[in-house]
Amino acid sequence: MAKKKVDIVIVGAGLIGSALALWLVKHGNFKVALIERNKPMAIPELRNERVVALGRLATNFLREIGVFQQLGEDRCHAYQRMCVWDENSDGVLDFDADSLNVEASLGAESGAGDTHLGHMVDSLYCNYLSQQAVLENDQIESNFDAQLLSLDLSGERGVLICDQHEFTANLVVAADGAGSWVRQASKIFANHRDYDQRGIVTRIVTERTHENCAWQRFLSTGPLALLPLANNQSSIVWSADNSVADELFALSDLEFARRLKFALQDRLGDVQVLTERRGFPLRSLRVNNYFKRGVVLVGDAAHSIHPLAGQGANLGFKDILCLGGLISNVQSAHDLSSPRLLASYQAVRQADNNQTDALMSALHGAYRNNSPMWMAARGLGMNILNRSKAIRQLLAQHASGI
Numbered sequence: 001m002a003k004k005k006v007d008i009v010i011v012g013a014g015l016i017g018s019a020l021a022l023w024l025v026k027h028g029n030f031k032v033a034l035i036e037r038n039k040p041m042a043i044p045e046l047r048n049e050r051v052v053a054l055g056r057l058a059t060n061f062l063r064e065i066g067v068f069q070q071l072g073e074d075r076c077h078a079y080q081r082m083c084v085w086d087e088n089s090d091g092v093l094d095f096d097a098d099s100l101n102v103e104a105s106l107g108a109e110s111g112a113g114d115t116h117l118g119h120m121v122d123s124l125y126c127n128y129l130s131q132q133a134v135l136e137n138d139q140i141e142s143n144f145d146a147q148l149l150s151l152d153l154s155g156e157r158g159v160l161i162c163d164q165h166e167f168t169a170n171l172v173v174a175a176d177g178a179g180s181w182v183r184q185a186s187k188i189f190a191n192h193r194d195y196d197q198r199g200i201v202t203r204i205v206t207e208r209t210h211e212n213c214a215w216q217r218f219l220s221t222g223p224l225a226l227l228p229l230a231n232n233q234s235s236i237v238w239s240a241d242n243s244v245a246d247e248l249f250a251l252s253d254l255e256f257a258r259r260l261k262f263a264l265q266d267r268l269g270d271v272q273v274l275t276e277r278r279g280f281p282l283r284s285l286r287v288n289n290y291f292k293r294g295v296v297l298v299g300d301a302a303h304s305i306h307p308l309a310g311q312g313a314n315l316g317f318k319d320i321l322c323l324g325g326l327i328s329n330v331q332s333a334h335d336l337s338s339p340r341l342l343a344s345y346q347a348v349r350q351a352d353n354n355q356t357d358a359l360m361s362a363l364h365g366a367y368r369n370n371s372p373m374w375m376a377a378r379g380l381g382m383n384i385l386n387r388s389k390a391i392r393q394l395l396a397q398h399a400s401g402i
């Protein structure tokens with residue numbers, strides 16, 4: 001068995017794990033290894049359905065590691081406006097970057113004018129680019145197509161056995177997603193909540209322009225979001241109760257397009273479906289401890305939330321910015337697993353992640369309650385909020401991650 005001694009082992013080369021590896025070798029002098037169970041990604045199709053809405057913190061992080069600049073207009077589209085409305089009341093929230101003077105940092109590259117709320121990013125392509133950058137970086141010991149066999153945390157350094165390799169490291173970072181093997185092997189307990197919904201994801205093109213606006217309608221069976229892309233295409237995330245999702249999956253593309261047009265109240269005209277529909281079970285996950293004896297959790301391994309406000313990956317980028325910042329200040333590799341350092345990380349990130357999860361659950365619940373009093377109050381509340389410039393400014397700032 002080949003023995004390898006490194007300072008930090010990151011498990012999982014998803015959006016968050018690959019980005020952290022690249023950031024750490026840029027900002028510190030550590031030996032970093034990255035272990036991924038799958039082979040390196042092949043270049044994804046141009047028209048794929050997986051898109052994430054990223055705010056400034058995430059896109060700045062990606063720019064810093066040299067990935068954002070490579071995305072190109074076809075794979076990364078700035079949006080300027082957000083319009084949220086409700087199936088069961090006349091409530092509307094409508095805010096945009098221009099009128100609220102959200103400063104553009106990327107106007108020229110964005111393809112959507114000088115101001116924006118954020119970017120719709122092809123997440124598969126972004127992940128592909130960051131994996132390529134990892135493979136080309138000789139400071140990162142990358143191990144793809146690797147099978148983790150055991151994790152031993154009883155000694156001073158963590159020992160990970162993976163195929164024919166034994167890694168010892170001061171810090172093991174779990175970036176291996178919601179089903180995290182590392183989290184389970186470290187016996188960190190996770191609380192799961194099943195929303196009994198699936199997020200149906202596909203790419204569409206609409207008859208009328210999407211106006212670079214993220215449209216979101218709260219239906220009583222779950223929210224429907226349109227993420228605007230180049231060439232007047234949009235990616236949709238239709239979160240629907242499982243029984244409704246079954247029904248939507250059974251429809252032909254033509255019937256599904258009609259149903260979508262109806263659900264959007266014909267705001268964007270006829271709809272044409274461009275890619276196969278994919279479904280993601282919607283669950284939230286929280287952990288009590290973000291670290292344990294030389295293991296620390298980031299991204300979906302630490303938290304996963306309902307996608308209704310498109311915050312999951314954004315929170316993951318906040319995690320790695322926080323952890324990376326703390327790590328880059330340590331004097332010796334020995335201090336990487338210091339409980340004080342990891343507790344500081346937990347104190348900052350757990351509060352923010354839990355608050356966002358609580359907010360998503362509250363919104364999810366608020367729009368499912370269809371008692372007449374509640375619906376009237378909801379509509380009134382949304383319209384009152386919409387009339388306040390200060391509130392709209394706050395919403396715009398939140399959406400753009402300022």
Ligand SMILES: Cc1cc2nc3c(=O)[nH]c(=O)nc-3n(C[C@H](O)[C@H](O)[C@H](O)COP(=O)(O)OP(=O)(O)OC[C@H]3O[C@@H](n4cnc5c(N)ncnc54)[C@H](O)[C@@H]3O)c2cc1C
Pocket residue numbers: 011012013014015016017035036037038051052053054146148175176177178180181182199200201237280298299300301307309310311312313314315316
């Ligand atoms: C329908 C939907 C829409 C969404 N929309 C948005 C949005 O608009 N904005 C937003 O910010 N977020 C959004 N999200 C959330 C976002 O996709 C996730 O938060 C993000 O992808 C998590 O990234 P990650 O790297 O932490 O985990 P993952 O993407 O799950 O990556 C984990 C990596 O670890 C690897 N791995 C797993 N197990 C092992 C193992 N045992 N050994 C080695 N490697 C392993 C996996 O192969 C993978 O490469 C959405 C989610 C869904 C479901």
